[in-house]
Amino acid sequence: MQKVNLCDACSKEKGVQDPTGFALADLLLGIGAAEEIEKGAPTQKCPVCGFSQADFKKTGRLGCSGCYVTFAEGLSTLLKAMHKGTKHVGKLPERAHRTMELTHQMRALNENLQKAVAAENYETAASLRDQIKQLENEISNSS
Amino acid sequence: MKFSSVMTTPGEWLRGEGPHHQVVISSRVRLARNLRNRPFPGWAKKADRASILDLVRPCVEELPEMQDSFSESLQDLSALDRQVLVERHLISREHAAKGAGSAVVINRRQTLSVMINEEDHLRMQSIRSGLQLKQAFKLVDKIDSALESKLEFAFDRYLGYLTACPTNVGTGMRASAMLHLPGLVLSELINQVIQAVSKIGLAVRGLYGEGTEAMGNLFQISNQTTLGEKEEEIINRLSKVIETIIEKEHDARQALLQRKPNTLWDQIGRAYGVLTYAHAMASKEALNLLSIIKLGVDLGAFPEDRRLPIDELFIDTQPAHLQKSSQQKLNAEERDHLRAQIIRDRLKLLPRPDISRMARESGISPSDGPSNNE
Numbered sequence: 419m420q421k422v423n424l425c426d427a428c429s430k431e432k433g434v435q436d437p438t439g440f441a442l443a444d445l446l447l448g449i450g451a452a453e454e455i456e457k458g459a460p461t462q463k464c465p466v467c468g469f470s471q472a473d474f475k476k477t478g479r480l481g482c483s484g485c486y487v488t489f490a491e492g493l494s495t496l497l498k499a500m501h502k503g504t505k506h507v508g509k510l511p512e513r514a515h516r517t518m519e520l521t522h523q524m525r526a527l528n529e530n531l532q533k534a535v536a537a538e539n540y541e542t543a544a545s546l547r548d549q550i551k552q553l554e555n556e557i558s559n560s561s
Numbered sequence: 562m563k564f565s566s567v568m569t570t571p572g573e574w575l576r577g578e579g580p581h582h583q584v585v586i587s588s589r590v591r592l593a594r595n596l597r598n599r600p601f602p603g604w605a606k607k608a609d610r611a612s613i614l615d616l617v618r619p620c621v622e623e624l625p626e627m628q629d630s631f632s633e634s635l636q637d638l639s640a641l642d643r644q645v646l647v648e649r650h651l652i653s654r655e656h657a658a659k660g661a662g663s664a665v666v667i668n669r670r671q672t673l674s675v676m677i678n679e680e681d682h683l684r685m686q687s688i689r690s691g692l693q694l695k696q697a698f699k700l701v702d703k704i705d706s707a708l709e710s711k712l713e714f715a716f717d718r719y720l721g722y723l724t725a726c727p728t729n730v731g732t733g734m735r736a737s738a739m740l741h742l743p744g745l746v747l748s749e750l751i752n753q754v755i756q757a758v759s760k761i762g763l764a765v766r767g768l769y770g771e772g773t774e775a776m777g778n779l780f781q782i783s784n785q786t787t788l789g790e791k792e793e794e795i796i797n798r799l800s801k802v803i804e805t806i807i808e809k810e811h812d813a814r815q816a817l818l819q820r821k822p823n824t825l826w827d828q829i830g831r832a833y834g835v836l837t838y839a840h841a842m843a844s845k846e847a848l849n850l851l852s853i854i855k856l857g858v859d860l861g862a863f864p865e866d867r868r869l870p871i872d873e874l875f876i877d878t879q880p881a882h883l884q885k886s887s888q889q890k891l892n893a894e895e896r897d898h899l900r901a902q903i904i905r906d907r908l909k910l911l912p913r914p915d916i917s918r919m920a921r922e923s924g925i926s927p928s929d930g931p932s933n934n935e
Contacts, residue, residue, distance in 0.1 A: 466598050467600045467604060469600075469604055473604070477603065478726065479601065479603050479604070479680065479725045479726050480601065480604075480725055480726075480727065481600055481601060481604040482595075482598060482599060482600045482601055482604065482715075483595055483596075483597055483598055483599075483715030483717075483723040484598055486717060486720060486723050486730075493727060496727055497720070497727055497730065497788060500727060500728055500786065500788075501730075501731065501786045501787065501788035501789050502762065502786045502788065502789035502790050503788055503789015503790065504719075504788065504789060505719050505720075505788075505789060506717070506718070506719060506720055506721025506722075506730075506731045506732070506788060506789075507789065507790065507791050508721060508731060508732040508734075508790070508791045508792045509702070509705075509721075509722075509732065509791075509792055510716075511709045511714055511716050512706070512709060512710065513709070513713070513716075
């Protein structure tokens with residue numbers, strides 16, 4: 419009555435879940451996500467860091483941020499099972515925030531351009547095209 | 562700041578002055594961040610880790626919050642010093658096992674610690690006394706924003722902050738609170754609470770996190786998922802659950818006082834007896850007995866001004882703190898003797914449990930309680 423033993427075996431028995439470590443291995447084996455990634459491209463390696471799926475299966479950790487792109491397909495199944503949602507809705511770094519703002523501006527400019535072209539207002543369209551080009555440069559610089 | 566000053570000044574959270582401090586010992590929020598397209602620490606070669614450390618460490622040390630901070634490479638810390646930091650929850654057990662290429666930066670008040678090259682390039686943590694998850698988040702969020710202007714973090718529009726382990730992707734945030742729940746343990750309701758909490762996507766763990774045993778009736782509750790929810794939402798949800806558990810703990814204590822006062826008084830009396838007279842004590846036993854004394858303070862069996870020395874014993878009797886204070890390496894038997902001695906010394910001024918006062922304060926008529934024939 420003095421303590422509650424929460425070793426791995428007991429915590430399983432008591433229905434306490436551990437999100438990493440053992441639970442991760444369970445998740446991998448249970449849903450077969452790792453196998454799923456492998457089916458797609460068993461020998462695929464991350465071009466950024468040289469990490470392979472076999473390494474992931476062994477460690478449960480990825481090699482670098484680029485791995486999220488390389489192994490995107492298989493990871494999406496895994497992430498769906500692990501988390502509440504599939505899309506990040508929290509904090510944005512200032513940099514990403516700025517890029518998103520620019521993307522919004524770009525969308526607005528494109529819409530206006532289409533309108534101007536439809537109305538055969540070519541002078542406006544030309545100026546909009548210039549603005550779009552400038553914005554494109556800014557976006558490629560910021561990301 | 563030198564390591565010796567970290568040792569002599571107890572962290573702010575140890576003082577236990579935060580809201581709901583009777584049940585919530587501390588609140589912690591940590592953020593995991595990585596540099597874009599650089600190998601994560603677990604996969605990086607030694608040279609990579611060293612260059613990442615050289616890049617990140619000055620940025621962390623330059624933060625205004627880190628003025629006069631304690632900053633050290635893990636390889637330059639003795640095993641004992643690392644263990645002291647683990648016992649203070651300033652670094653993780655995983656980080657303590659790291660060597661060259663890893664470092665830790667801790668602010669003067671010990672409310673903020675940044676681990677460099679743990680599982681992720683950066684693990685920033687804020688720790689506060691009592692239930693203060695929002696305040697802890699605010700502090701760590703601020704230094705995250707400051708660092709982000711100097712370092713390019715790995716971020717994806719859909720997946721958020723990218724981390725070595727997919728379980729942390731998104732916010733990269735783990736918010737947790739350390740709860741002292743002797744009432745729920747003594748009334749055997751704790752497993753129900755743990756199960757209910759696990760079902761709503763929160764994790765319950767022991768004293769030192771993942772895979773550790775619950776000792777001293779201390780439990781850590783934290784969010785399990787990091788993707789698909791805003792930081793504030795996660796913290797609000799967690800805070801609400803913790804508030805409910807606080808209520809349940811108080812209910813359980815009241816129920817024990819009403820229905821099983823003899824059990825409760827027996828526990829407190831035995832804990833007092835053993836702690837004040839024992840000459841050998843293992844750290845687990847010490848934690849479990851100190852937990853009961855702490856409960857006794859909460860219930861009025863001991864004077865309120867004895868709270869701090871008892872709270873301090875929770876940390877000071879941990880193996881590394883004990884050896885650090887004795888300035889020598891001790892084997893298990895020597896540690897147990899020293900631990901018992903320190904406890905006896907510190908509890909010298911602790912009066913015997915005042916059962917009648919406890920009964921009065923809880924509204925039980927003396928006839929219901931045990932006779933107080935001392």
